[in-house]
Amino acid sequence: MTEAPATNVTLDEIVALCKRRGFVFPASEIYGGIASTYDYGHYGVLLKRNVKDEWWRAMLDGPDRIVALDSAIIQNPRVWEASGHLAGFSDPLVDCRTCKLRFRADKLEDSACGRKPSKHPGETEECDLTEPRQFHLMFKTHMGPVEDDAAVVYLRPETAQGIFVNFKNVLQFARVKPPFGIAQVGKSFRNEIVTGNFIFRTREFEQMEMEFFVPPAEAEKWYERWIERRREWYEELGIRPDYLRARPHEADELSHYSSATSDVEYRFPIGWQELEGIANRGDFDLTQHANHSGEKLEYFDQATGEAGEAYVPHVIEPAAGVDRALLAFLVDAYDTDEVEGRRRTVLRLHPRLAPVKVAVLPLVSREGMPEKARAVYDSLRQRVGAEYDEGGSIGRRYRRQDEIGTPWGVTVDGQTLADDTVTLRDRDSLEQVRVPIVGLADELAARLELPWRSPKLA
Ligand code: ATP
Numbered sequence: 136m137t138e139a140p141a142t143n144v145t146l147d148e149i150v151a152l153c154k155r156r157g158f159v160f161p162a163s164e165i166y167g168g169i170a171s172t173y174d175y176g177h178y179g180v181l182l183k184r185n186v187k188d189e190w191w192r193a194m195l196d197g198p199d200r201i202v203a204l205d206s207a208i209i210q211n212p213r214v215w216e217a218s219g220h221l222a223g224f225s226d227p228l229v230d231c232r233t234c235k236l237r238f239r240a241d242k243l244e245d246s247a248c249g250r251k252p253s254k255h256p257g258e259t260e261e262c263d264l265t266e267p268r269q270f271h272l273m274f275k276t277h278m279g280p281v282e283d284d285a286a287v288v289y290l291r292p293e294t295a296q297g298i299f300v301n302f303k304n305v306l307q308f309a310r311v312k313p314p315f316g317i318a319q320v321g322k323s324f325r326n327e328i329v330t331g332n333f334i335f336r337t338r339e340f341e342q343m344e345m346e347f348f349v350p351p352a353e354a355e356k357w358y359e360r361w362i363e364r365r366r367e368w369y370e371e372l373g374i375r376p377d378y379l380r381a382r383p384h385e386a387d388e389l390s391h392y393s394s395a396t397s398d399v400e401y402r403f404p405i406g407w408q409e410l411e412g413i414a415n416r417g418d419f420d421l422t423q424h425a426n427h428s429g430e431k432l433e434y435f436d437q438a439t440g441e442a443g444e445a446y447v448p449h450v451i452e453p454a455a456g457v458d459r460a461l462l463a464f465l466v467d468a469y470d471t472d473e474v475e476g477r478r479r480t481v482l483r484l485h486p487r488l489a490p491v492k493v494a495v496l497p498l499v500s501r502e503g504m505p506e507k508a509r510a511v512y513d514s515l516r517q518r519v520g521a522e523y524d525e526g527g528s529i530g531r532r533y534r535r536q537d538e539i540g541t542p543w544g545v546t547v548d549g550q551t552l553a554d555d556t557v558t559l560r561d562r563d564s565l566e567q568v569r570v571p572i573v574g575l576a577d578e579l580a581a582r583l584e585l586p587w588r589s590p591k592l593a
Contacts, residue, residue, distance in 0.1 A: 142378065144469040146404050149462070150333050152469070152480065156539050158182065159334060171330035171337045178539050179461075181490035181520070183341075186461050187320050189487060190343045193368050194318040201316035201345065202309045206297025208322060209278065209288050217427035218296045218420065219392075220273060220289075227267035228328050231256055239329050240267035245406075246329070272325045274338075290324035295452060297321075298346045299420040302432050313434055313448045314357060316347040320457070332405055334458040341457035348434070348448035351418070357451045358415040362397045365411055365453045369399065369460070373485035373589050374467050378402040381413075392419035399455075401463040410463055411455035418447040464488055468540060470591060474565065477530075482540030483563055485587050492519040493579055494536040498548040500525045508547040511557065511572055515545075518576040519583065537562055543579060563590040 153159040157176035161168040175183060194201045215221045227240040234249025238256050248254040250261055257264050274290040277283075291297065298317045305317055320343045330336050349357045362381050369379055384396040396414040400407045425432040425447070435445040468482040486492060495512040497504035505525050512523040522541070524532050529546065536544055544560040550569075551557050557575070560567045570578070 142402060142404055142466060144404060144466055146333055146466075149404075149465055149469060152482075152538065153179065153333075153465070156535075158465075158539075171327075172339060173334055173337065178490040182464070182484075182488060183457060183461055185488045185490070186457055186464065187341075187343065189368075189372060190320065190455070190457075191318070193364075194316065194345055197364075199314065199316060199347075200311055201318050201347075202305060202311065204298055204301060204305065204317050204319045205321065206294070206301060206319060208291050208324075209276075210291065210297065210300070212288055213427060214296050214300055214424075215273065215289055215292075217423045218299075219423070220292055220296075226270065226272065226328060228270055229256070229264045229267050232263040232265065233261050237328060238264075242329065270326075270328060272327065274324045274326050292325050293323050293454070294319045294321050294342045294344045295346060295454065296420070298344070299424050299432075300428075302348070302421060302424075303430060306434065312436065314347060314349040314353060316345050318343075318345040320344075332403075334462050335403070335405070335408065337458065340459075342454060343457055343460075344452065344454045346420075347451040347453075349451060351446065351449045354415055354417070354449040354451065358395060358413065361451050361453050362399070362413045365413055365455070366399050369401070369410065369463070371586070372464065372488060373483075373587060374401065374463060375589050375592055378467060380407070382407075390414070392416055401467075403463065403466060410459055411453060413451070413453045416450040416452055418449055420450060421447050467589065467591075475530075479534055479537055481537040481562060483590055484540035484542075486542040486583055487587075489540045489542050490520070491522045491536070491539060491541045492583065493521045493543045493545055494532070494541045495521055495523050495545045495547070496529060496532050497525050498529055498546055502549070503552055504547050504549075507551055511545060511547060511575075514572070515576050515579070519579045533560070543582075545575070 156178055158179035159173050159175050162172040162174045163169045195203065228237055229240050230237050231249060236249040238246045243256050246256050248256050248259055248262060251259050256262055273292050276288055276290065278286045278288045298319055305311065321341065322339060323342045324339050327336055327338055330338060347357060347361065366379060366381050370376055378401055380400050381397050382400050389396055393414045393416055396412055398409040399411040401410045421432040433445045433447045464484060465482065468484040470481050470483050472479060472481065493515055495508050495515065497508035509523060512521055515521040533544060542562045546558045546560065555572050556569050557572055558567045559570050
């Protein structure tokens with residue numbers, strides 16, 4: 136099978152667009168920034184919210200029983216003892232005595248030698264690497280004003296454990312029985328040794344995780360099903376299929392608790408990289424927390440009465456990163472073309488992901504057009520995310536909307552004042568059609584629900 140050509144956009148182009156249009160920019164910038172930490176501006180927030188909304192929609196409105204949870208970032212430290220994070224949550228690292236740089240021992244092939252960046256660490260004669268050593272990845276802080284050991288707590292390195300420790304609560308309150316899932320979206324923190332590639336790997340990031348509890352005999356079936364579903368989710372949201380793959384882990388990549396894991400990977404400008412991991416975690420987590428807390432974390436099927444047996448459900452976990460998914464959507468959407476002899480940059484985002492759905496633009500800012508356009512904007516904004524813009528030439532305003540990925544543009548012109556019609560412009564085909572203002576909100580809301588395919592595939 137021949138692979139699709141590598142994506143022709145560079146990460147630098149994405150970083151520049153994000154900065155230029157206020158999607159994402161370095162945190163604490165006026166103080167010189169802080170390593171690999173980013174803030175999201177207006178369009179970044181809207182895009183990120185849409186990614187999360189789509190995830191919630193897939194989880195809560197899908198065919199299975201899945202309930203929502205929002206657990207605390209700081210938990211009792213014993214949670215991390217039970218989960219194994221306190222003991223084992225570390226990546227082996229090597230230092231180079233020559234260039235003084237530090238690398239993840241399992242990622243040497245993705246790293247550049249400090250002296251000769253065209254080579255990997257350990258490949259030149261000068262490289263002098265130490266043996267791999269373990270480092271803690273959890274951020275440590277103190278609860279309460281006195282910094283003594285009793286009050287040491289950690290920022291969660293994943294959202295999943297908050298789900299496991301609430302297993303009993305959810306069973307009780309949500310009246311669920313396996314197979315069922317608990318889903319959570321929230322910030323996680325890892326003191327990663329090697330960060331970089333923009334928002335691909337940072338120390339503070341957001342995760343979308345779902346733990347699906349199943350009868351042990353059904354684990355394999357659900358594992359396969361969730362790999363497929365999660366791959367489809369990215370595809371339905373417009374990622375080109377050739378740039379997406381599910382890759383099963385080799386035996387030596389598996390975590391100690393996992394009998395099988397597959398990654399959904401995207402072909403980033405930096406190569407194939409993980410977007411999401413789907414793991415068959417067995418009964419490891421519930422058993423660990425039961426042993427450490429003394430609480431029974433099992434399911435007893437009352438329908439089978441006396442004959443029924445309590446059992447510890449097995450867990451299938453799709454664990455995704457919000458920021459990483461957002462980066463993949465941006466990379467996959469980024470395109471350039473020529474319109475009327477001028478180069479334009481356009482984000483061909485799925486309309487449901489686009490930060491703004493429709494821009495309302497008066498052709499010129501006089502002759503009553505701005506007032507009319509504002510009225511159109513007001514009639515649309517309750518139904519679909521809309522933006523009003525009257526500053527500058529119409530061409531420049533379109534280019535700005537193209538760069539933030541707005542799928543539709545509505546222009547109010549002289550004819551609008553006479554017959555209450557507007558032109559509706561399509562971001563991708565550039566087709567402009569004349570449509571009545573009446574019914575426009577319904578039309579756009581309906582378009583948002585249609586299946587969508589990246590025009591880059593045409
Ligand atoms: P990696 O191998 O890239 O370090 P991981 O296998 O440790 O990732 P998981 O623990 O499975 O990651 O976390 C689930 C998801 O959370 C990842 O697929 C990724 O999308 C996201 N994620 C994990 N670490 C980071 C990070 N440092 N920055 C941004 N996203 C992250």
